[in-house]
Each structure stands twice: as C-alpha cells, then as structure tokens.
Amino acid sequence: MERSETMANKKTFSLKGILHFLNSRKVAPYVFVSPFIVSFLVLYLYPMIQAIVMSFQQVLPGQTTFIGTHNYQRILNPTFFQALGNTATYVFFTVIILVMIPIVLSVFLNSKSLYFKNFFRASLFIPALTSVIVAGIIFRMMFGESENSFVNELLGLVGMEPVQWRYGAGTGMFLMVLLASWRWIGVNILYFLAGLQNVSEELYEAADIDGASAWQKFLFVTMPALKPVIIFVATITIINGFRMFEESFVFWENSSPGNIGLTIVGYIYREGIQQNDMGFGAAIGVVLMLIIFVVSMLQLKFFGAFKKED
Amino acid sequence: MKHWSIFGGAMLSLVYLAGCGGGSGDGSGSEGSEEGGEGEADEVEVIGEDSEDATELTFWTFNEQHIGIYEDAVERWNEEYEDRPIKLQAEVYPIEQMNNNLLLSLQSGSGAPDMADIEISYFANFLEGDVQLESMNEHVEPVLDDMVEERFDIYSKDDNYYGMPYHVGATVMYYNTDIMEEAGVDIDEIVTWDDYVEAGEQVVENTDSMMTTVEVDEHFSFWPLISQRGSDYFNDEGDLTLADDTNVDTLQFLSDMVNEDEVAEVTPGGFHHSEEYYGYMNDGGAASLMMPTWYMGRFIDYMPDLEGKMEIRPLPVWEEGGNRTAGMGGTGTVVTNQTEEPELAKEFLAYAKLSEEGNIALWQELGFDPPMYTVWDDEAMDEPNPYYDYFDDDIFDTLLDLNGEIEALNITPDLPDVQSEIHTNVLNSAVRQQNQDPEEALKQAEEAVRSGQTEE
CATH class of the missing domain: 3.40.190.10 (Periplasmic binding protein-like II)
Structure with missing residues (x-):
C-alpha cells in the first residue's frame, strides 16, 4: 500500500517535472514553435535540398547518376523561354489587376454611403471559396469555341464574330488572367478592407480642413496608409503568379496549342513527372526558385520595404 | 492566398497531431495524406x-x-x-x-x-x-x-x-454511306489519296458535309499517314527523323486538305475523342473518318444515329501497291x-x-x-455481336486482306517529347494557324526535341 503510494507520488512528481520543464520560460517558446520548425525541416528544407541534389542527376529507376550541370545547360531552350514569357506576362497582369481593382473596390465597400455593403462584400468574396478547377471548367464552357458558347453568343448580339478563345496567345492569356482575377479579387479586397480600418479618422478630418478633394484624400491619405498592405498583396501575387499551374491546366491540361498556356510549373510537371526526367524537372524548379527570389527582392526594394520606418 | 491556406492546413493538422500525441495519431495522419495524394480510383x-x-x-x-x-x-x-x-x-x-x-x-x-x-x-x-x-x-x-x-x-x-x-490497331477509313451516296461517290472506287481528295470535292459540292476532319491536338491524322508510307518519327536505329521529306510532304497533304482543297476541316474539339466531335460526326458533319479499328467502340457508344450507315474500307494508298493501313495506338x-x-x-x-x-x-x-x-478467320469470330450490327459483316475479311501491310512503330525514350511537340506546336501551326509551313514546323519541333534530349 505504502509502496504503491510512493510510486504514484514518484509518477506525479516526474510528470510534474516534465510539465515544469516544458513550462519554464526558456523552454516554452521552443515547445510552441517546434511544430513549425519540424514541419519546415521535413516539408520544406529537406525536399529543397533533395531537389538541388537531384538537379545535378539523371534519375532513372535503379540508375541514378550524377551528370554535372547537364540539366542546367538544357534549360536554356525555346520552350523554357516561352514558359518563362507566359508566366512573366501572367504575373505582370495579375499584379496590376489584383492590386488596383481591389483597392478601388475596398474603398467603395468601406464608404459609409454605400447600401447593401454586406451583400457586395459577400458576393465579391464567394469566388475565393470555389476550387480553381471547378470554376475553370465553367469558364472553359462559357468561353467555348463554338458560336453557341455563352460568351460568343454575347459577342454575336453586338455583331462580332465568334472567337476561338482557347487557341490564340492573347485570348488564352486573357482567360487565365480573367480566371485568376475573378477568383482572387475578393481575398485581396479583404486585406485592403482590413488595412483601411487602421487609417486614422483624424487624418481625413485634417485633410478636410485643408480643403482636400476626395481624390486628394485617396491619394495622399489612404494610399500611404495602405502601403504595407500593398507590398504584402503585391508580393504574394507575384509569388503565386510564378507558381501558377491550375489556371492553365483547366483550360488545356498539359498541351496547349503552340504552348500558349505553358507555365514554368507546367513545364516542370511535364518534364519531371510526365516525361520521367526528374533531374531536369528539379533543375527547372531550382531556377524558378531563384527567379522568384530575385523578383521578390527587387520588388520589395523598389517599394522600400527594407527601409526603416521613420 | 493559396500557400496561406496550405500553410494553415499544415498548421492545424500539426496542432491536431501534437494534441493527440503518440504514434497512433501520427500513423493515421500520414496514412490519410498518402491516400489523398494518390487519389481515389474512378x-x-x-x-x-x-x-x-x-x-x-x-x-x-x-x-x-x-x-x-x-x-x-x-x-x-x-x-x-x-x-x-x-x-x-x-x-x-x-x-x-x-x-x-x-x-x-x-x-x-x-x-x-x-x-x-x-x-x-x-x-x-x-x-x-x-x-x-x-x-x-x-x-x-x-x-x-x-x-x-x-x-x-x-x-x-x-x-x-x-x-x-x-x-x-489497323487504321481504316470509316465512310458514311448516306453522305457518299448523296454526293454520288462509290467508295470502292477510291483507291489512292488523290481519288480520295477528288471524292472529297464532290462531297463538299453536293452535300452539306465535309469529306473528313484532321486532328490538331492529337496525332491520329498525322502518325498513321507517315507510318503508312513507311516513315516514322524515328528511323530503325532510333535516330530522330521527324522532319524528313516524307513527313514534310504528308503534313503538307493534311494542311492542303484543310486549307487549299478545303475538303477537310480541323476536328471540332481538336481531336477525334472530344465531345464536340462525337456530336458533329453523329449529325453527319463529315463523310468519312480515318481511325484505327478500335475506334468502332466509340461509334457504338457515342454516335448511335450512324448505326447501319458506316462502312469500313482500307486506307487509300499513296502509290500503287503501297500499304493500305497502319498500326496505330x-x-x-x-x-x-x-x-x-x-x-x-x-x-x-x-x-x-x-x-x-x-x-x-x-x-x-x-x-x-x-x-x-x-x-481472324476462326468461326467464333463470325458470331453476331454489336460491332457486326453497327458496321458491315466483312470486317475481318478486310483485315485479313491487310495483314502484312502494317509497319512497326519505332519507339524510343524521346517519343513522349515528340508527341508533345506534335500535339502542341506542329499540327497547330502548320494546319490550324498556318503561321509556319510544314517544313518549318517539323524542323522546329525536331530542334526542340534535340535540345531536350538527355545524355545517352
């Protein structure tokens, strides 16, 4: 009896000890961040290192050999540049559209004189809840090549010829940008709306006293206050733009006419997975990573994100 | 955006796993994600x-x-x-x-x-x-x-x-006899591809249909034709010969049928397995179709209105005594x-x-x-089945006749690369957009495949 009591005591003591250890000021922070550290190491760092190693290899079943920089030498081919060009164009348009339009819309949605505010907010946000694939299939049908497709019928009403949307470089890019814009505008509005809540009323009051017009208030009060949000939204739009895959996949799967829908990630998928050339795919992935890194850095520097706040 | 939600998901599952503690939670978690990654079978x-x-x-x-x-x-x-x-x-x-x-x-x-x-x-x-x-x-x-x-x-x-x-996979010609009769063409008179194009002109003139369709998103118009002529993407040694004279000439022929002679049009939907095409063909959009014999099943499944109207014949030849088929797919x-x-x-x-x-x-x-x-000449092959009901009864007589005229295809590790060039660039720019002539398009594709070739 006595014995078991002491054992129980011992047990609670050691349990207490562990809890105490975990709760101590020095250890607790690490305990709380450990899930993220572990997931970073296992899910990000390890695959990244593995990909870099693989980019110097030819990976075939049972025959993995180091082939030096051969994979990298092969990258500079016309298809890669076309993929890069497509992706860059896509990034350019999505960044412009997904920063400008949400700012304007969020200012409207934030305005006191707007009726049905919640209805508009909700309806602009709903597209973000759908899957790209599902929405993309609907888009594909709406923009079908036959004259009976929804959009071509609208064009017919105003006397225009039906368009083969999925077969021209320009219209193809338009479809991808349109799909991405439709889907992400609501989310970005949310970011900007949150940013707008932090703009101090006093600044607007002061501007009113100085006799500023609505446009001047937008330009000199609202915009500077939104700057951190703009930087954030632009950065993630750039990164997501370079990683884009689904928007192209839903329209053409993996082979678009004349590669008009080929993105860098699509190219990685095609070469690495479909054509079983993992080393080459990994090399493209490493190059893509460098591109994203450089572009993001340039953009952050350009916006002055590295300067210390005054 | 996307990566935030993924990150959030990872975060939640980690918190959940940490909450569960122990190996069992861990195991079920990873098993679940593995299944998700592989996807469910249809x-x-x-x-x-x-x-x-x-x-x-x-x-x-x-x-x-x-x-x-x-x-x-x-x-x-x-x-x-x-x-x-x-x-x-x-x-x-x-x-x-x-x-x-x-x-x-x-x-x-x-x-x-x-x-x-x-x-x-x-x-x-x-x-x-x-x-x-x-x-x-x-x-x-x-x-x-x-x-x-x-x-x-x-x-x-x-x-x-x-x-x-x-x-x-013997490639054959499927003729819609209704349209052919309306146009006044006897399909047994079509022997060479020249005859075929001529018959096509008659069809276009006398009916509302086109003679045939050309695939631009898939290879079932181009590959069988070059194989029929004894050519291929690669030669017997496995070297890339995509832009050789026969192939250029064949691609020119396909492009001419669509753009010069105007007896054919680009396949609705881009290839002969698209929903758009099934509807188009079922409504009598084209008078004939070149596809392998295994395509019969698609007729039965997707083009019910053509039952009893379709007849199967060997392909027209390029020159006298040439092959009348090609093994495809x-x-x-x-x-x-x-x-x-x-x-x-x-x-x-x-x-x-x-x-x-x-x-x-x-x-x-x-x-x-x-x-x-x-x-092929076994008695059991003559037993009635849906294919005989839909098409004519002499399918295997036709095939027996063709035995020996099938060229092997040369398969190399670069085939997927070539196919991808054919599907995306070659046919599209030479036949649909016409912004390149066949030789340019094939040369460029050859170049692209070469630059992507792995070290041997």
Missing part, C-alpha cells in the same frame, strides 16, 4: 471474389472497357486451375494520373500494382534505366509466329518483351517487378492475352482486332 472492380484462398492480383488501367477481357479470363482460369484460383482487383484511373502514379511507384520501389496497362505514348518512359517490368519472353516466344509481331516489338527493349498488346499490359507472384501474374496475363480464347475474347468483348491473326 472505379474498383473485384473479379472472382467468390473463390476462397484465391491469390489476389491488382491491376491498374485507364480504360474501363479493358476490364471486360479480364473478367472473362479470370472466370475461365478459375475453372481450369481450381488449385490456384485468382482474385483480380481492377482499378480504373484517369490516364495521366495512372501513368504518373505508376512511374513514381516504380521509381521509388513501392506502391505499384501487380499488373498495369500502359498506353503506347507513355510506354517509352517505362523502358528507361533498369526496366522495372517483368520480361514476358517465356510466354511470348512460343506463340510469336501466330501474332502480328510488330505489335510486340513496340513494347520491347533489348529483346525482352514487356507489354502484351490488346489489338493490332495501343496499350501494353505489363507485370511489374513489385508483384509478389511474378510467375502466377505472368502466366495469367499470357492466358488472357496470348491464348486463342483470349484473342477471340478481345474481339467479342472489346471489338478489337486481336494481335493473334490466326484467329
């Missing part, structure tokens, strides 16, 4: 489940139709070999997904099924490196003389036969090296695909022209 069918102590074999395919042949085979096998029955679990996946999963599982050394179907365009990927498939030579060699050998060569490497074919069934029962799996596959009964079943179940040509 359909799973277990064949022969009533037999007890049966050895279970798994089989992946991308075409639900194909299972029919194994249903029949398992049934016969289990009757014949009562002492070692088989239970076949057949799983159907979308083709891309199936190929990617199979490639990755063979690459990583686990997760592959016992048997799988591999489509010809993808097959070359599986012959790279140390081949992870079982050689079927011991079963193939004894019967090879009865077979259309070229159909085995395409799935072989270094004298090892890996893939067991479903069909010869195809799928090889393989046994992977991850099977625990290699002998049983191979024997069963041979039983299903290399036996006389198996080959007759290929026709009766699937409407395929079986690789074993010695059964």
